[in-house]
Amino acid sequence: MRNKYSVFSLIKNALSYHENWQRAWKDPAPKKEYDAVIVGGGGHGLATAYYLAKKHNMNNIAVVEKGWIGGGNTGRNTTIIRSNYLWDASAGLYDHALKIWEGLSQELNYNVMFSQRGVMNLAHNLQDVRDLKRRTHANRLNGIDAVYLSTEEVKKFCPIINTSPDIRYPVLGGTLQRRAGTARHDAVAWGYARGADAMGVDIIQNCEVKGIKRNGDSVEGIETTKGFIKTKKVGVVAAGHSSVIANMAGLRLPLESKPLQALVSEPVKPIIDTVVMSNAVHAYVSQSDKGELVIGAGTDDYVSYTQKGSHQIVEGTLNAILELYPIFSRMRMLRQWGGIVDICPDASPILSKTSIKGLYFNCGWGTGGFKATPGSGDLFAHTIANDEPHKLNAAFNLNRFVSGDLVDEHGAAAVAH
Amino acid sequence: MFLINCPYCGERDQQEFKAGGEAHIERPKQPTELSDDEWAEYLFMRKNIKGVQFERWNHAHGCRKWFNMVRDTSSDEIKAIYKMGEKPPSQ
Numbered sequence: 001m002r003n004k005y006s007v008f009s010l011i012k013n014a015l016s017y018h019e020n021w022q023r024a025w026k027d028p029a030p031k032k033e034y035d036a037v038i039v040g041g042g043g044h045g046l047a048t049a050y051y052l053a054k055k056h057n058m059n060n061i062a063v064v065e066k067g068w069i070g071g072g073n074t075g076r077n078t079t080i081i082r083s084n085y086l087w088d089a090s091a092g093l094y095d096h097a098l099k100i101w102e103g104l105s106q107e108l109n110y111n112v113m114f115s116q117r118g119v120m121n122l123a124h125n126l127q128d129v130r131d132l133k134r135r136t137h138a139n140r141l142n143g144i145d146a147v148y149l150s151t152e153e154v155k156k157f158c159p160i161i162n163t164s165p166d167i168r169y170p171v172l173g174g175t176l177q178r179r180a181g182t183a184r185h186d187a188v189a190w191g192y193a194r195g196a197d198a199m200g201v202d203i204i205q206n207c208e209v210k211g212i213k214r215n216g217d218s219v220e221g222i223e224t225t226k227g228f229i230k231t232k233k234v235g236v237v238a239a240g241h242s243s244v245i246a247n248m249a250g251l252r253l254p255l256e257s258k259p260l261q262a263l264v265s266e267p268v269k270p271i272i273d274t275v276v277m278s279n280a281v282h283a284y285v286s287q288s289d290k291g292e293l294v295i296g297a298g299t300d301d302y303v304s305y306t307q308k309g310s311h312q313i314v315e316g317t318l319n320a321i322l323e324l325y326p327i328f329s330r331m332r333m334l335r336q337w338g339g340i341v342d343i344c345p346d347a348s349p350i351l352s353k354t355s356i357k358g359l360y361f362n363c364g365w366g367t368g369g370f371k372a373t374p375g376s377g378d379l380f381a382h383t384i385a386n387d388e389p390h391k392l393n394a395a396f397n398l399n400r401f402v403s404g405d406l407v408d409e410h411g412a413a414a415v416a417h
Numbered sequence: 418m419f420l421i422n423c424p425y426c427g428e429r430d431q432q433e434f435k436a437g438g439e440a441h442i443e444r445p446k447q448p449t450e451l452s453d454d455e456w457a458e459y460l461f462m463r464k465n466i467k468g469v470q471f472e473r474w475n476h477a478h479g480c481r482k483w484f485n486m487v488r489d490t491s492s493d494e495i496k497a498i499y500k501m502g503e504k505p506p507s508q
Contacts, residue, residue: 241467243463243464243465243466243467244467247464247466252458252462252463252464253462253463253465254457254461254462254463255463255465256438256463256465257465257467257490300436301435301436302436302472303436303438303465303466303470303472303490304490304493305467305490305491306490306491306492306493308418308493309418310418310431310432311418312418312432342465345460345461401457401460401461401462402453402454402456402457403453404453
């Protein structure tokens with residue numbers, strides 16, 4: 001039985017010098033057979049397992065992870081959560097996730113530190129202004145909170161932004177989604193892992209998938225570094241490595257994997273109490289609870305699995321940051337890193353069945369998957385359990401690249417991809 | 418970030434180049450006879466290999482010529498560079 005975290009458990013454990021906390025999840029060896037196996041123990045994969053167990057009563061399942069849970073893109077993103085997407089299908093998908101975020105800490109009994117501090121997107125030219133106004137209207141028609149701000153209102157909401165008209169990319173306005181914000185990325189993975197484990201899900205770390213065994217057009221199991229695991233349903237949630245897994249099953253996906261970089265500064269006192277994103281100059285910034293500025297840069301334009309990325313990308317982002325926030329000119333950057341993001345031609349994700357029975361893919365989240373973690377897990381669990389997509393992820397099928405019914409969020413989703 | 422030996426200009430910073438994606442994807446000879454599946458395969462599906470991959474690059478801020486490259490995407494090590502129309506080196 002899992003102990004509940006509460007103020008009483010905190011006091012009780014304080015009395016024993018915090019030396020007797022229960023493990024948050026077990027470390028089991030894989031069984032011979034499961035009803036379903038999730039490949040990839042990041043936020044999306046763990047959330048999928050959690051909802052499979054919770055909503056679909058599939059408890060004999062496992063999550064296999066080649067490294068440690070949350071060690072991939074879950075721990076490498078800039079933790080921004082928002083749902084102000086242009087198209088109806090995307091709005092439905094991302095707002096579904098945002099609604100789950102709003103009650104997630106209570107549901108998981110784990111503080112994911114979800115903070116609805118608002119996300120502001122800036123306009124720097126007349127086309128940006130038109131695009132952002134259009135998106136604001138589209139959001140409101142879809143029931144998503146969005147307001148358009150004038151330059152003065154932008155300045156009032158975030159006083160440290162340089163709104164002088166004579167900078168290279170002047171701020172002409174912006175949009176604000178107040179329900180948007182940030183969360184603690186590691187806690188999301190840990191909270192879902194703990195919740196899934198409590199319902200009997202086996203979380204198997206250091207277990208890399210080496211092959212997918214097929215019997216004709218159906219899945220029979222997976223070959224891993226810890227041996228063969230028999231299962232009829234495999235849900236792949238492997239982000240940048242989705243194509244690698246797909247190639248094992250003889251599938252090709254419409255993905256390209258590229259390095260995306262982020263960096264954090266030394267910690268300072270609270271200076272920016274919201275998230276500000278700029279599409280045109282590709283710079284976004286927020287401040288973590290530790291006080292670090294969390295800065296997101298862009299992707300390199302070539303396929304690479306190196307988790308590094310080019311220096312000039314970071315330099316370009318910091319140039320933009322410095323022009324928008326002159327106050328940061330003497331900040332020192334502490335750490336920089338890269339994650340491998342899997343980008344679809346239409347910059348929308350894939351949550352879909354495949355031509356192989358029992359093989360499902362949840363991928364293509366590109367540069368913005370973190371925000372969707374709870375919704376992605378919920379809808380992918382539905383897809384795996386019922387062998388049919390939920391109506392909210394029906395548009396995000398693989399077949400859209402054949403039918404041409406793309407969800408073209410490229411550049412329309414408030415951030416350049 | 419790495420150096421690329423342009424077959425026309427010599428060694429230059431990668432920043433001068435534009436990646437053009439997977440190489441040797443042949444344009445369909447009879448486009449009108451293609452099924453939707455075949456179009457999807459041609460337009461969208463990619464190998465996206467972790468390891469040695471054949472790709473096209475363009476010296477966008479230099480001679481602006483296209484060429485082919487064999488590169489290990491797990492280390493960014495360039496294995497070979499050859500001109501358009503030349504046979505790819507056997508791996």
